[in-house]
Amino acid sequence: MAPHETVAVDGVAVTTPARTAFDIGRRTPSRLQAVQRLDALANSTDVKVADVQAVIAEHTGARGLVRLRAVLPLIDGGAESPQETWTRLVLIDAGLPKPQTQIRVFDDYGDFVARIDLGYEQLRVGVEYDGPQHWTDPAQRARDIERSTALLDLGWTIIRVTSELLWYRRGTFVGRVDAAMRAAGWRP
Numbered sequence: 001m002a003p004h005e006t007v008a009v010d011g012v013a014v015t016t017p018a019r020t021a022f023d024i025g026r027r028t029p030s031r032l033q034a035v036q037r038l039d040a041l042a043n044s045t046d047v048k049v050a051d052v053q054a055v056i057a058e059h060t061g062a063r064g065l066v067r068l069r070a071v072l073p074l075i076d077g078g079a080e081s082p083q084e085t086w087t088r089l090v091l092i093d094a095g096l097p098k099p100q101t102q103i104r105v106f107d108d109y110g111d112f113v114a115r116i117d118l119g120y121e122q123l124r125v126g127v128e129y130d131g132p133q134h135w136t137d138p139a140q141r142a143r144d145i146e147r148s149t150a151l152l153d154l155g156w157t158i159i160r161v162t163s164e165l166l167w168y169r170r171g172t173f174v175g176r177v178d179a180a181m182r183a184a185g186w187r188p
Contacts, residue, residue, distance in 0.1 A: 005019040021042075039085045042076070078100070094178075102115055102117070103119055128158055128160050
């Protein structure tokens with residue numbers, strides 16, 4: 001490891017975010033887990049793919065570079081949870097365009113309405129991953145209903161997804177997103 005690939009944090013030597021991403025991407029056997037971890041790292045450190053590519057250029061003979069190069073284009077620091085990463089990869093793997101993450105939506109007066117987990121802003125198609133708290137917390141449920149109504153009023157189609165849908169009915173989820181995109185004018 002090159003000396004410039006470490007930094008001191010509170011007096012402790014640690015690898016730089018780029019070097020950490022280099023190691024995670026090479027050594028994590030699961031593609032999904034690698035992208036989830038790299039998304040989290042990019043979200044918390046703002047490390048860029050170009051930074052990781054610079055580390056690759058210095059270690060061209062390192063093991064695992066094929067694996068790392070396969071996951072690099074999938075990194076998105078906008079993902080705020082492993083479930084959002086999983087949802088995004090399901091769409092990409094189904095052949096749909098890579099969705100944007102954390103889409104900020106404003107009303108006609110410029111007032112902030114919502115931030116959507118991921119989707120296709122130009123088509124006004126959004127995807128929201130709903131964890132258990134969205135169903136079990138009455139206050140969260142009420143906020144979600146109001147938020148969904150506001151987005152609908154602005155012409156957005158929101159597809160809500162849960163882990164059960166991703167595990168057991170992935171085709172149903174992808175079909176819903178595809179249909180919403182086509183209804184909004186998208187053509188593959």
